[in-house]
Amino acid sequence: MLDEALAAYVAAAREVGNPSSLHAAGRRARRLVEESRERIAAAVGARPSEVIFTSGGTESDNLAVKGLFWARRAGSLNRSRVVTSAVEHHAVMDSADWLGAHEGAQLSWLPVDSAGRVDPASLATVLETYAEEVAVVSVQWANNEVGTVQPVAELARLAAGAGIPFHTDAVQALGQVPVDFAASGAAAMTITGHKVGGPVGVGALLLGREVSCTPLLHGGGQERDVRSGTLDTAGVAAFAVAVETAVSSQAASAQRVGDLRDELVARVRAAVPDAILNGDPADRLPGNAHFSFPGCEGDALLLLLDAQGVCCSTGSACSAGVAQPSHVLIAMGADDDRARSSLRFTLGHTSTLGDVDELLAALPGAVERARRATAWKTPR
Amino acid sequence: MRVLAAMSGGVDSAVAAARAHDAGHDVTGVHLALARNPQTFRTGARGCCTLEDSRDARRAADVIGIPFYVWDMAEQFHADVVDDFVAEYAAGRTPNPCLRCNEKIKFEAVLDRAVALGFDAVVTGHHARLGADGRLRRSVDHGKDQSYVLAVLTREQLDRAVFPLGDSTKAQVREEAARRGLAVADKPDSHDICFIADGDTQGFLQRQLGDAPGDIVDGRTGERLGGHNGAYGYTIGQRKGLDLRVPAADGRPRYVLSITPVTNTVTVGPKEDLEVDTVTASRVIWHGTPTPVECDVQLRAHGEVVPAVVTVEGETLTARLATPARGVAAGQAIVAYQRSADGDIVLGSATMTAGVASEALVAARA
Numbered sequence: 001m002l003d004e005a006l007a008a009y010v011a012a013a014r015e016v017g018n019p020s021s022l023h024a025a026g027r028r029a030r031r032l033v034e035e036s037r038e039r040i041a042a043a044v045g046a047r048p049s050e051v052i053f054t055s056g057g058t059e060s061d062n063l064a065v066k067g068l069f070w071a072r073r074a075g076s077l078n079r080s081r082v083v084t085s086a087v088e089h090h091a092v093m094d095s096a097d098w099l100g101a102h103e104g105a106q107l108s109w110l111p112v113d114s115a116g117r118v119d120p121a122s123l124a125t126v127l128e129t130y131a132e133e134v135a136v137v138s139v140q141w142a143n144n145e146v147g148t149v150q151p152v153a154e155l156a157r158l159a160a161g162a163g164i165p166f167h168t169d170a171v172q173a174l175g176q177v178p179v180d181f182a183a184s185g186a187a188a189m190t191i192t193g194h195k196v197g198g199p200v201g202v203g204a205l206l207l208g209r210e211v212s213c214t215p216l217l218h219g220g221g222q223e224r225d226v227r228s229g230t231l232d233t234a235g236v237a238a239f240a241v242a243v244e245t246a247v248s249s250q251a252a253s254a255q256r257v258g259d260l261r262d263e264l265v266a267r268v269r270a271a272v273p274d275a276i277l278n279g280d281p282a283d284r285l286p287g288n289a290h291f292s293f294p295g296c297e298g299d300a301l302l303l304l305l306d307a308q309g310v311c312c313s314t315g316s317a318c319s320a321g322v323a324q325p326s327h328v329l330i331a332m333g334a335d336d337d338r339a340r341s342s343l344r345f346t347l348g349h350t351s352t353l354g355d356v357d358e359l360l361a362a363l364p365g366a367v368e369r370a371r372r373a374t375a376w377k378t379p380r
Numbered sequence: 381m382r383v384l385a386a387m388s389g390g391v392d393s394a395v396a397a398a399r400a401h402d403a404g405h406d407v408t409g410v411h412l413a414l415a416r417n418p419q420t421f422r423t424g425a426r427g428c429c430t431l432e433d434s435r436d437a438r439r440a441a442d443v444i445g446i447p448f449y450v451w452d453m454a455e456q457f458h459a460d461v462v463d464d465f466v467a468e469y470a471a472g473r474t475p476n477p478c479l480r481c482n483e484k485i486k487f488e489a490v491l492d493r494a495v496a497l498g499f500d501a502v503v504t505g506h507h508a509r510l511g512a513d514g515r516l517r518r519s520v521d522h523g524k525d526q527s528y529v530l531a532v533l534t535r536e537q538l539d540r541a542v543f544p545l546g547d548s549t550k551a552q553v554r555e556e557a558a559r560r561g562l563a564v565a566d567k568p569d570s571h572d573i574c575f576i577a578d579g580d581t582q583g584f585l586q587r588q589l590g591d592a593p594g595d596i597v598d599g600r601t602g603e604r605l606g607g608h609n610g611a612y613g614y615t616i617g618q619r620k621g622l623d624l625r626v627p628a629a630d631g632r633p634r635y636v637l638s639i640t641p642v643t644n645t646v647t648v649g650p651k652e653d654l655e656v657d658t659v660t661a662s663r664v665i666w667h668g669t670p671t672p673v674e675c676d677v678q679l680r681a682h683g684e685v686v687p688a689v690v691t692v693e694g695e696t697l698t699a700r701l702a703t704p705a706r707g708v709a710a711g712q713a714i715v716a717y718q719r720s721a722d723g724d725i726v727l728g729s730a731t732m733t734a735g736v737a738s739e740a741l742v743a744a745r746a
C-alpha cells in the first residue's frame with residue numbers, strides 16, 4: 001500500500017464508527033466515507049452518487065454484469081443477451097457464463113485481433129443482428145495479461161446509441177492511462193483498490209445515475225440500495241487517497257514507466273531475438289511487457305528467473321496450481337505452445353533501470369535452460 | 381546443491397524438504413499434479429493427488445521458506461502409470477503402480493526436467509537410505525521401508541536422488557514435523573492406489589477392461605470348476621470370491637495358481653500348489669555384485685524375505701529359494717538384499733516373469 005493510503009487507513013481504523021449510525025462516531029465515519037466518495041468521483045470524472053463501494057474488482061464485475069443484465073431483462077423479457085469480449089478477466093467472463101448456464105442468457109463473445117483489440121465494427125454487427133435481444137455489453141478498458149487498451153469510448157458510444165448499458169472493467173487502466181468515467185460514455189465501470197496502491201478488499205462500481213442495476217447483496221440498503229452492507233470506513237478512506245494519488249501522478253508515471261518498459265522490450269528483443277511481444281505495440285499499459293519465448297515453458301522460465309530474484313508471472317493457474325494456457329492469448333490466435341511459453345513483466349512506480357539490468361542478466365541463460373527442459377514433455 | 385523436493389502434501393516429503401533445506405541445499409519444492417481432473421482422484425487425507433494435497437504441499441513449502449511450484453505431470457502419469465497398470469492386468473500380471481511411478485515419473489520425467497533446469501538432484505520423502513557409498517539400503521524403520529519400490533532405480537537415477545528420511549522412524553518424522561510447525565504432521569499415511577478414487581481396484585479394472593467371461597479350471601485335473609467375468613479380477617494366491625460350483629474332492633480351500641490371458645483361464649488348486657522355489661525375472665537392474673550370490677529376496681511389497689541364490693545372466697535373473705514361497709505374481713518385483721548391520725543393501729531388482737516348482741518340490745507334494 002502507498003504510505004499515504006496506509007496513513008489514512010490507520011487514522012480511520014482507530015475510530016470505530018458505523019457510517020450508517022446516527023450517533024457522533026457514526027457521523028464522523030459517514031463524513032469520512034462521503035468525503036472519500038467525493039474525492040474518488042472527482043478523480044475519475046464521476047458524480048459522487050455514482051460511486052458504489054464494493055469489496056473489489058470481482059464483486060464490481062459481478063454486480064455490473066449480472067445486475068445490469070437482470071435490470072434490463074426485467075424491462076423486456078427478450079433482452080437476455082450478454083455481449084462481452086473473449087479477453088475479459090474471469091470475473092466478467094465467468095459471470096457471463098453463469099448467466100448463460102443459470103439464467104438462460106445468450107452470450108456473444110466479441111473476437112479480438114492478434115494484438116488483443118476488439119474491433120468496434122464487431123460490436124456494431126452484434127448490436128444490429130440482435131437489436132431486440134442485447135441486455136448488457138461489457139468490455140474491459142485494458143487487459144490484465146497483455147496490456148492492450150481497448151477503444152472503450154467508441155464501444156460505449158455504439159452501445160449507448162443502441163440504448164444498451166455498457167460496462168467496462170477499468171481495474172488495470174486506472175492510474176496507468178487517463179480514465180474519465182463521464183467522458184468514456186460508459187454506464188458502469190469497475191475499479192479496485194489494490195491496483196492503485198490502496199488496500200485489498202475495497203473497490204467500487206461507478207454506476208451512472210440513470211442506470212438501473214439489480215443488487216447481488218440485499219440487506220440494509222446502503223449504496224443507493226444497489227449494494228447493502230456496512231461500509232469499511234478505513235478501507236474506503238485509504239482507497240480514496242490511493243485513487244487520488246494514482247490519478248494525479250498518472251501522466252508523469254506513465255511517461256517514466258513507459259520509457260523504462262520500452263527499454264526493457266528493446267533489450268529483451270536484442271537478447272532473445274525470437275521473443276514475441278504480445279499485445280498492442282503502441283496502445284498498451286505503460287508498465288506491461290508480455291512476451292512469448294518460443295520453445296520455452298513459461299513456468300520453467302518463471303522458476304529460473306525467480307531463483308535469480310526476478311519477478312514475473314505466467315497466466316493463471318487452476319485450483320490445483322497447474323498453469324493453464326491463457327484464454328487471452330488463445331483468443332489472440334496463439335496456439336497452445338505459444339500461450340504456454342509466455343511471461344509477463346510488470347513495471348511500476350518503484351521499478352528502476354537496475355531491475356531491467358537484473359532481468360537482462362538472468363534472461364538469456366534462463367531461456368536457454370528452459371528450452372533444454374522442454375524435451376522432458378515427450379512421454380516415453 | 382540445487383535440489384528439487386517432490387512434495388506430495390504428506391508429512392514425509394515435507395520433512396524431507398525441510399531437512400534438505402537445513403542441510404544448506406538450495407531447495408525448490410514441486411508438487412506433481414497427476415490427475416487429469418483433480419476432483420476424480422482420492423480426496424481426504426490420503427496423501428496423494430488431490431487439491432487438498434496441493435494446498436498442503438504449498439503450506440509446507442511456505443513454512444519451510446522455499447519456492448514452490450506445481451508441475452503438471454498428468455499426461456505422463458496416465459501414459460506411464462495408469463495405462464500401464466491396466467495393460468499389465470490385462471496381460472495377466474500384477475503391476476505395482478507406486479514402483480512404476482518412481483521409475484517413470486519421479487526419477488525420470490521429473491528428474492530429467494529438473495536436471496535440464498539446472499538442478500543437481502531430486503529429494504523425496506521415501507523411507508530408504510542412500511549412504512555415502514551410493515548404495516540403496518533399507519530404512520531404519522523396517523515397517524515403513526520403501527527400498528522395495530525404489531530398487532528399480534538405475535545407478536544414474538540413484539546418483540541424483542536424495543532420501544533424507546532413511547535414518548528416522550516414521551514416529552520421529554511425525555514428531556519432527558510437529559516441532560517444525562508443519563500442519564501435515566498428523567495427516568494419515570497414504571494407502572492404496574491414488575488414481576482409484578473409491579479404492580475399488582476391481583471396479584476400476586472392470587470399467588477399463590469390460591467383461592471378459594472365461595473359465596476357472598482345476599490345475600491338477602484340468603476340470604472346469606466355474607466361470608469368471610474377467611481374469612484381471614484375480615490375483616495369484618487369492619482364495620476368497622472364487623465362487624466355485626464344484627467342491628474340491630478333499631474339501632480343502634482352493635487358491636488361484638495362475639492366470640493365462642491367451643485362453644482367458646484362471647487356474648486354481650490347493651495351497652501347496654502355490655509354492656514355488658524358483659523365480660525367473662526380466663528387466664534386470666543389477667548393481668555389480670558377482671553372481672551367483674547368496675542373499676535374501678523380497679517378492680512383494682511389505683513381504684517377508686526369503687534366503688536365495690540369485691544368478692544374473694544377461695537380461696534374466698533367476699532366484700533359487702531356500703524355502704518355497706507362495707503367491708508369487710508375475711509383474712511384481714523381486715528385490716535382492718544383502719544383509720548388513722546398517723541397513724540391508726539392495727543388490728538389484730527385476731520384474732518377475734514366472735515362479736516354478738522344482739521337481740523335488742513337486743515330488744514332495746505328492
Ligand SMILES: Cc1ncc(COP(=O)(O)O)c(C=O)c1O
Nearest residue numbers: 056057058089091144171172192
Ligand atoms: C482486469 C481485472 N478485473 C478484475 C480483477 C479482480 O479484482 P479484485 O482482486 O479486486 O477482486 C482483477 C485482478 O486483480 C483484474 O486484473
